[in-house]
Amino acid sequence: MSHMGYGCLMAFDRDHVLRAAAALLTRKSTATMDEVAKAAGISRATLHRHFAGRDALVRALEALGIAECEAALDAARPDEGPARDAVTRLVREIEPAAGLLAFLYTENQLFEGEEQNEGWARLDERITALFRRGQESGEFRIDLTPVWLTEALYGLFASGAWAVLEGRVAGKDFQFNIVELLLGGVLRREES
Amino acid sequence: MSHMGYGCLMAFDRDHVLRAAAALLTRKSTATMDEVAKAAGISRATLHRHFAGRDALVRALEALGIAECEAALDAARPDEGPARDAVTRLVREIEPAAGLLAFLYTENQLFEGEEQNEGWARLDERITALFRRGQESGEFRIDLTPVWLTEALYGLFASGAWAVLEGRVAGKDFQFNIVELLLGGVLRREES
């Protein structure tokens, strides 16, 4: 009782449960608590003991998604080197979280109330800053706002994640597809 | 009674109701039948008389979205002129339906059962064909598959619609933002 810290007997792995929930909800955003529990391999009672309710579960997933994105941003070193390379690194680092991100992106109920997690604003700011840096260095065109580019990047993440999920595109092309489309666009160019 | 065709006394405007529902559900995808009815300015009873249930309503919205997209494709003349111009026309024509499209795009329950509306497949095919035409004519790069480009276009539509809805980007920039990003990409180029 003294130190009930993590790791005593706990057959319960919070991280594992969250990831299972994310994987399921990415495919079926209306999944029941029962289905989530089943997907995580635990009973509904246990799921409910650790997450006060569906809302709390979604909030936890939101926090997880934000944390993974921030970690990805850290790992991508967005302030180093050419902005285009930083964008490439960012997409690569965020790829494992793309499914979760796609789910959260569509869970617009999160953004209904005014009490939205300020983590999104931080993320937006960091990604926006990256695009702005690319514009100021002359690498990126300046007629598309950094805010729009950030939104578009989210959309491409969602599209990419779903396209892979449904088997329309190969999972190994995820990074290539997003980076090449975002940076280079569709038009063919004669260039270096 | 003889000819109860549309237009007798009907204060009920099916199209108006569907558009109100689309506008509401685009912002709050979990809106109640009650809220939908209120948003459409009719009673829940009437709403229920014309749409057997929430499911039927969503199906009707799906059919409306597909019809609008097909109309947009027709109007865009995807087989005429340079493919890049056809894409530009397509984005312009589809813009009014972008919000509805974004809602349907996230309503992935529609694609759970195997009985998904074949209209999507037709649309996918037509848009994919446009990108393929651009590749074959040498306008578009060939290292991004037409299928991915189609998925990405959907994602950009959703991103654009939401960004406008939340006031992050100006509505008048919708077409420009999407077309320029999709065709030209972010990288700055020295060119014509």
Next chain:
DNA sequence: CTTGAATGAGACATCAATGTCTCATATGGG
């Protein structure tokens, strides 16, 4: 005016998911 049709308002039953509870069981530590 009279009539038929559609609507609005509200009552009502139904149903699914949620949240809470109890109890039996297993498991690890002392």
Next chain:
DNA sequence: CCCATATGAGACATTGATGTCTCATTCAAG
């Protein structure tokens, strides 16, 4: 071995949305 703790299974009440029903009202046509 004994105890504490966490879990699984399931019963149970609650809640919110849904779908159905009735009835009064309105409105246009005849």
